[in-house]
Amino acid sequence: MTTTPAVAPAPAPDSASIEPAVHLRGLRRVFGTRAVLDGVDLSIARGEFVALLGASGTGKTTLLRILGELDRADGGTVLVPPVRTVVFQEPRLVPSKRVLANVTVGLPRGAATRETGLRALAEVGLDRHADAWPVTLSGGEAQRAALARALVRAPQLLLLDEPFAALDALTRLRMQDLVGDLVRRHRPAVLLVTHDVDEAVRLADRVAVLRDGKLVRDQRVGVARPRDPADPAFADLRRRLLADLGVH
Ligand SMILES: Nc1ncnc2c1ncn2[C@@H]1O[C@H](COP(=O)(O)OP(=O)(O)OP(=O)(O)O)[C@@H](O)[C@H]1O
Structure with a gap:
């Protein structure tokens, strides 16, 4: 085969x-x-x-x-x-990056990427947490951030x-x-x-x-x-x- x-x-x-x-x-x-x-x-x-x-x-x-x-x-x-993007059982956020930076990780830096990341966070109801650290999120919020990271691509x-x-x-x-x-x-x-x-x-x-x-x-x-x-x-x-x- x-x-x-x-x-x-x-x-x-x-x-x-x-x-x-x-x-x-x-x-x-x-x-x-x-x-x-x-x-x-x-x-x-x-x-x-x-x-x-x-x-x-x-x-x-x-x-x-x-x-x-x-x-x-x-x-x-x-x-x-x-x-292709993957969401796992655990959110796998980088603890040293804020939520928005986690969502846009690996994408070109700049205003357009920031805008796209904020839109993705708004779609999962996390726009107010853009500047938060992952450790401050609940399990469900962290998983929503992981979903935004997957969709933003x-x-x-x-x-x-x-x-x-x-x-x-x-x-x-x-x-x-x-x-x-x-x-x-x-x-x-x-x-x-x-x-x-x-x-x-x-x-x-x-x-x-x-x-x-x-x-x-x-x-x-x-x-x-x-x-x-x-x-x-x-x-x-x-x-x-x-x-x-x-x-x-
Ligand atoms: N890298 C690997 N080396 C050796 N065996 C592996 C490897 N990856 C998976 N397996 C084995 O392959 C089988 C299937 O694993 P897999 O994780 O795909 O199952 P699963 O259906 O997703 O299980 P679960 O529902 O428990 O998560 C298991 O017996 C696992 O031990």
Whole structure:
């Protein structure tokens, strides 16, 4: 099997289309003797939101890291767009930089960047914290700053690795709403890795389930928005996804 890393053409920033932003075929990743990913096929269209579920240790983060080019594939085809950003479970802010400087870190200095950074902070409700130090932020605020840092780069692919997992239940719901709104506005392709079936059904256009190195489900979420866990279609999909995960 061959690895063919390549870069897809840059998509128009504000349009969804059937041309994929992400294209994986036969993706393999082997650690020692174990093929953690053993023939994964997945496409994500521009502007499409895909949630990836799977039991602990099934390779979800490995797949996300390969899409972010933080890890390599051992085989298969990987096509990703040039501008990708990642939000991790922890905010990973630089403690010695103020919030705005964290959001714009690595971008060219100047008034335009400052303006863009402030706009991103306003979008996540943190504009009044631009000059604060990261240590003074709550967990939810710090994670919103991490989200602003990811969005300010106008990614064509936004990779979210359990970004709400460390938050309390109420903050988690608010963050899910915020991410839903921001993604609808900015239209990146999104891969959300999560353990939370309700979170996946609430947010995603499609849900995929990883098991034994392969996707055992990849399906469109046919639940009307705004999605209500009490909706029978929501409950039915939740039941099927939990069954995929071995919870009956
Ligand atoms: N660099 C590495 N070297 C060796 N093994 C690794 C490496 N990275 C991941 N693994 C192994 O690959 C498997 C999948 O790990 P991964 O973190 O992708 O799983 P996951 O589905 O994201 O798990 P969780 O839901 O618990 O975060 C695990 O058994 C892990 O120990």
